[in-house]
Amino acid sequence: MNPLYASEDWRSIDPFLRAELLLVIEDVKPGAFIAGDWGPFQRIIRESDLECTSRSSQYDIHLHACVAAPERLREFFRDKLQPLTNKTVADIHRIDGKFLGYPQCCVKEYSHQSMIRPFGAKKSDTKHPFRRELGAMIAEHGSYPAVFDYRPPAFTPCSAHCDDAIATLNTWKDALERNDPDAARALVEFNWEGEPEREAHKEYWDALTKERELQSTRQWFLGTYNAQFEAQLRKHKKLRAIS
Secondary structure (H helix, E strand, O other): OOOHHHOHHHOOOHHHHHHHHHHHOOOOOOOEEEEEEOOOOHHHHHHOOOOEEEEEOOOOEEEEEEOOOOOHHHHHHHHOOOHHHHHHHHHHHHHHHHHHOOOHHHHHHHOOOHHHOOOOHHHHHOHHHHHHHHHHHHHOOOOOOOHHHHOOOOOOOOOOOHHHHHHHHHHHHHHHHHOOOOHHHHHHHHOOOOOOOHHHHHHHHHHHHHHHHHHHHHHOOOOHHHHHHHHHHHHHHHHHHHO
């Protein structure tokens, strides 16, 4: 395992944000759009022989960056910026998809004009075959292939039966589980929050809800107890002062 993953800088980054960065470092994903910070994140980029181009202003608290090996980053911007006048939204989607390492069939599916969400439209206004198929799996079997829990936020396969997407996700899953199980778990739980995935993980969410309610009750009890204790202490001090 890369000793970088045991470093203080690495552990200081949120596990969810580490996941996609690790895939780029391990060279199983060409590039990524990642949120980070202005300190440890940039040091890790330098130590990994990667480059990042900031998409943030100097006044932003968090750094939003394009991250990749230098030659891939140059290729990405060359494809995206020249010539702008002849590019459609679908062209931009294809360039982004290539940079992010998505299978060609998946990029092609969501580059269709009918799949591009108009400005201001809700996500539900766009029909995604993948989510429809995933929902059907959950309705019939109560589950779906676990490999889909390793999708980065921007990746939607063209189909829940896409062999290329499954192969890509298995590669990413193996890299994450082998090098940083905490980052892998964070990505998995992120995907469990979505729909229809949430329906397949009701037990997890029910247990989490109960735990949060218990913590809230504990905090209320401790707050009430502390308030009562402080009131008694003030009363005791006042009586001592009088006597």
